[in-house]
Amino acid sequence: MHRSIENLASASLDAVFPRRCILCGAIVGSVPWSPAPLCTSCERTLECIRGPRCGRCGRQLISEQDYCVECRGEEAALSRIVPLFEFRGGAARLIHAYKIGERVSLAQYFAYKIAQEKTFSDPAPGDFFLVPVPPRPEKVRSGKLDQVGVIAEALARFGFRHRRPLVRLPGGGQQKLLDRAERLKNASASYALAPSGQIPGRVVLLDDVCTTGATLEACAKLLIQAGAEVIGAIVLAAD
Ligand SMILES: [Zn+2]
Numbered sequence: 001m002h003r004s005i006e007n008l009a010s011a012s013l014d015a016v017f018p019r020r021c022i023l024c025g026a027i028v029g030s031v032p033w034s035p036a037p038l039c040t041s042c043e044r045t046l047e048c049i050r051g052p053r054c055g056r057c058g059r060q061l062i063s064e065q066d067y068c069v070e071c072r073g074e075e076a077a078l079s080r081i082v083p084l085f086e087f088r089g090g091a092a093r094l095i096h097a098y099k100i101g102e103r104v105s106l107a108q109y110f111a112y113k114i115a116q117e118k119t120f121s122d123p124a125p126g127d128f129f130l131v132p133v134p135p136r137p138e139k140v141r142s143g144k145l146d147q148v149g150v151i152a153e154a155l156a157r158f159g160f161r162h163r164r165p166l167v168r169l170p171g172g173g174q175q176k177l178l179d180r181a182e183r184l185k186n187a188s189a190s191y192a193l194a195p196s197g198q199i200p201g202r203v204v205l206l207d208d209v210c211t212t213g214a215t216l217e218a219c220a221k222l223l224i225q226a227g228a229e230v231i232g233a234i235v236l237a238a239d
């Protein structure tokens, strides 16, 4: 059963600790990402990825090459991933607070940040659909937050549309215990097209933390096989 943002907000810790910054505890005034509990000073210190970036995985480049070592010579269905943050420091704490602490109103901040990112949405976010990477079915059944889906919903106020043409299949091992080749194999067995899902014409995938990109690659392949054009992916952070 899909719970709405409103229900989650009232059920979460946000109701208990309103408007205190997750990172420093200061009272949060009016911010562009209200009601997300993040103050402007902490926001300025978050680990944003700055250029030059790898043309494929979006990680910061150390050398002046176009692609990072991992992406050089890689064949991939997904040509471009844009992470907002590096998965460390304050950015990692913020994402943990959202994912594990279920601080649902942080979705407003992530939506705000994604809306600022112009790689895919310039000139307008209206010419593609965001497709959130679906959560585990076990998670949905136990009533846990669909973090990625909630961010996609929060992006509606910035003019982004989304669809859910994918499902995650039950079972499947923990990705983090596998090596790269195993991850790719495991990921492609973990997702499928939703039986009643409408396949959007142009797609930008949305996910929270990208490690090897295996999940995004598997989702991109499914959508491409079904006739969609996948122009890239936006993720909160690259690990
Ligand atoms: Zn703060």
Ligand SMILES: [Zn+2]
Pocket (backbone or CB within 6 Å): 054, 055, 056, 057, 058, 059, 067, 068, 069, 070, 071, 072
């Ligand atoms: Zn790369």
